[in-house]
Amino acid sequence: MAALxxxxxFVATSxxxxxxxxxxxxxxxxxxxxxYLIDTKSSVIMDVEATRSILQAEVGAARTMLDRTEKRFGIxxxxxxxxxxxxNAENLGWLVEKRxxxxxxxxxDESERTxxxxxxxxxxxxxxNDQYICPEGHALKQFRRNYSDPARGPxxxxxxxxxxxxxxxxxxxxxxxxxxxxxxxxxxxEPHEEAREFARECRKTKAYKVSRDKRKKVEMLFAHLKRIFxxxxxxxxxxxxxxxxxxxxxxxxxxxxxxxxxxxxIKQEAAA
Ligand code: SF4
Numbered sequence: 323m324a325a326l327x328x329x330x331x332f333v334a335t336s337x338x339x340x341x342x343x344x345x346x347x348x349x350x351x352x353x354x355x356x357x358y359l360i361d362t363k364s365s366v367i368m369d370v371e372a373t374r375s376i377l378q379a380e381v382g383a384a385r386t387m388l389d390r391t392e393k394r395f396g397i398x399x400x401x402x403x404x405x406x407x408x409x410n411a412e413n414l415g416w417l418v419e420k421r422x423x424x425x426x427x428x429x430x431d432e433s434e435r436t437x438x439x440x441x442x443x444x445x446x447x448x449x450x451n452d453q454y455i456c457p458e459g460h461a462l463k464q465f466r467r468n469y470s471d472p473a474r475g476p477x478x479x480x481x482x483x484x485x486x487x488x489x490x491x492x493x494x495x496x497x498x499x500x501x502x503x504x505x506x507x508x509x510x511x512e513p514h515e516e517a518r519e520f521a522r523e524c525r526k527t528k529a530y531k532v533s534r535d536k537r538k539k540v541e542m543l544f545a546h547l548k549r550i551f552x553x554x555x556x557x558x559x560x561x562x563x564x565x566x567x568x569x570x571x572x573x574x575x576x577x578x579x580x581x582x583x584x585x586x587x588i589k590q591e592a593a594a
Contacts, residue, residue, distance in 0.1 A: 354564035362536035415514025426533035480513030
């Protein structure tokens, strides 16, 4: 179970690892989260991981399950469909660069502007020269000289800053829709930007739309857990209690699924 970097608001004295959460827009309560890795073709649950009910832990669970499924069964997916929570730079970098998995995941992108000024997507990336080209055709660079000051490189999160030349921007006819409040424009480049760009391109494909529909199958399994299995509260305490209950529930769901997946008899085949 992932630890939180911040002090939790409330701690349950009977189960300190349970997370105080107000997810699902309901009255806050203490909870654990169950995470599934499923085969979208059959809806069979490939792996289950209990975590604290926080987003960081749920993203970490996806990686744990992908690694464990490959190690135990030698199965690695060609693609993975997940919601925006999984679309941060680090996770996309891990999926694409390290595991070679196609991410059908919306990218978390805070660079788009809504005030009418140029967004980062209006600037063209020039890989060869490590620079962006602005809509007016000028270069935005990270370094214009060999600086020894390390503060000019990437920040602690690996984010790089590319700046336009002050003299060029001040004289630019597009300044008002580019950087109205600054002398020169800068844009940032996130770590794993290549993986993020790849994910953006994936999102434009037909396969993404298909994966988005298939992703709903996992939501159906969670709804099934609550409505049919009645797993709205845990009986066992602690992370291990949550782990055991979630695992047993997933096994029960799989057994139910396997019963439906059994091959049809010759008679049934003939009738079909
Ligand atoms: S203000 Fe600077 S960065 Fe923006 S379009 Fe003009 S020259 Fe390019």
